[in-house]
Amino acid sequence: MPTQFRVFIVRHGETEWNRTRRIQGHLDVPLNETGLQQAMLVAEALKDISFARAFSSDLQRASKTAECILKYHPDTALELDGSIRERYMGELQGVVGPSNRPAPSLERTPNLVARALVWYSRSIINYMISMLATGPPMDQPHNILIVSHGGWIMTLLSALQANGLLAFREDVETGQYLNTGVSIIEYTGIRTGRDMGLLVQYSSIDHLEHKDLRRQEANADVLEDR
Numbered sequence: 001m002p003t004q005f006r007v008f009i010v011r012h013g014e015t016e017w018n019r020t021r022r023i024q025g026h027l028d029v030p031l032n033e034t035g036l037q038q039a040m041l042v043a044e045a046l047k048d049i050s051f052a053r054a055f056s057s058d059l060q061r062a063s064k065t066a067e068c069i070l071k072y073h074p075d076t077a078l079e080l081d082g083s084i085r086e087r088y089m090g091e092l093q094g095v096v097g098p099s100n101r102p103a104p105s106l107e108r109t110p111n112l113v114a115r116a117l118v119w120y121s122r123s124i125i126n127y128m129i130s131m132l133a134t135g136p137p138m139d140q141p142h143n144i145l146i147v148s149h150g151g152w153i154m155t156l157l158s159a160l161q162a163n164g165l166l167a168f169r170e171d172v173e174t175g176q177y178l179n180t181g182v183s184i185i186e187y188t189g190i191r192t193g194r195d196m197g198l199l200v201q202y203s204s205i206d207h208l209e210h211k212d213l214r215r216q217e218a219n220a221d222v223l224e225d226r
Helices: 033-045 060-070 109-134 150-162
Strands: 005-011 051-056 078-080 142-148 166-168 182-187 197-204
Touching: 005 060, 005 109, 005 150, 033 060, 051 060, 051 109, 060 078, 060 142, 109 142, 109 150, 142 150, 150 166, 150 197
Parallel strands: 005 142, 051 078, 051 142, 166 197
Antiparallel strands: 005 182, 182 197
16 A cells, blocks of 8 residues: 655754753754754755644744745645644753753653644644545645654654554664654555554764854753653
8 A cells, every 4th residue: 555644753953052941941042053964954955845734842943943944835834733842851951961850840750751742633633544535536645744852753753653643664773863853754654543654764963964054963852761
C-alpha cells in the first residue's frame, strides 16, 4: 500500500543560548546568525515538498525556522501552537546546563509526554483520519510540517513508540536531536487513532554537510527523567 501521509518534524535553528548551553525552556530566545543560515539551508532542502499543513511552536526560534521553510510554500499557512513549545524548565531557565539544582516548577516528564501525545492526536492523527474520510482520493502523500524543539520532539517520538503508535525502521539510528534536524514519519493504511507510523528518518542534517556551520551536539533543554 502506498504512503498516504508523511510528517516532517524539524528542530529549530541554533540560538546563542544553544551555543553557550544555557537552558531556554519557554524563554523566547531568537535564532543567532548560524541558526538563520541553518534555517535557510533546511528550507532549501525541503523546497520541493508540498506541505498540506504546517505547525510551529509559537516561540520565535521555531516560528522563524518555519517561516524560512514556508517561503518556498507561500500557499501553506503557518499554524502557531503553544502546545508544541519546549519543556517548561521553571527555575532552570536561563541557567547554564546541565543542572541538577532544584526546580519545583519544572514541567515533569509525564506532563510533557501527555502534552505531546494529546497535541499529536488532536492535530495530526485526527487530521489524517478526517482527510481519508472526507477528502478527495489521494494520488500523492499528504505532507505535514512540524517545527518544534529538541526536548519536545524526542519526547514525542519516544512516547509514540512506547504507546505502540510508532515503529523505527531498522536502519534508523537515534541520538541527539541537532539544530534543524529533520525526522520523517510515514503512514500507510491509517484508519483509526491507533494506527502505527514508521519513522524512516531521524534528525537528518544532510543539508548542513560540507557547510562551515558549527553544530551543537548537546542540548541543555534535554534532561534526564525528572
